[in-house]
Amino acid sequence: MTRFTAGARVRARAADPDGHTRLPGYARGHIGEVNEVRATWQLPDEAVRGVSRAEPVYAVRFPAAELWGSGSHSVIIDMWESYLEEAP
């Protein structure tokens, strides 16, 4: 079982980590909706230090208005589970 399922509202973590990450800066702190579970992949933030930690990865859809304050398109970003927290 994964922590999140399709349709879940999630927030990308706002913290700016010291090291490598694949969480794009423009998504930090923003709320999106889980489209689907992609797979389970090694977390790059740890893999770069030689640490093996596999996590579910989710395709999360963010409305442009949420990311930028305007716009009608949406952006779909892959998120490792630890990049996400539950959104109200």
Next chain:
Amino acid sequence: MSGEHGELPVAARVRRLEERLIAAGLATDAELDGILERVFTSASPVNGAQMVARAWTDPAYRDRLLADGNAAAAELGFGPGTQGYLLKAVENTPTVHNMIVCTLCSCYPTALLGPSPSWYKSFAYRSRAVREPRAVLAEFGLELPDSTEIRVWDANSETRYLVLPLQAEGTDEMGEDELASLVTRNGLIGTASR
């Protein structure tokens, strides 16, 4: 970034890295040359176009492509070039247009789209595609009606995207090869209609 690679500092860095890998016994010159040769002789947008043409002519293949891109690529002989990532085809419809970008670097399925164009790697495209895709598409000559929903797919993870463009009207009688010739690399990225 492409074009004048030999003169760029990055080219010197790559050469030094290659030398270190070879000196450390991690790879041989022949292995590295072999990888590059495979990329430049087999990676081509003709491959992606072939998958699109098959999807247009064979609804069952279209369904398989949307369900499992890697398996659909392997069916047409592109399995070896599409290993190591999850291939996801995203389908354009009369009301939805998809485009792909890699905001963190320049990832895309090279085996199916060919070496990426320099603009795909540019900061301008990578930053603007997620922010104002409609304006970017207009600059590519693709004017979409306001009613068309635009979905931008950021290849920030191990997923690689291929856009399945909408088949042009009046091409139902065409064979697969002719249909494939209508599909461009930009169509597979989503910066052209096909």
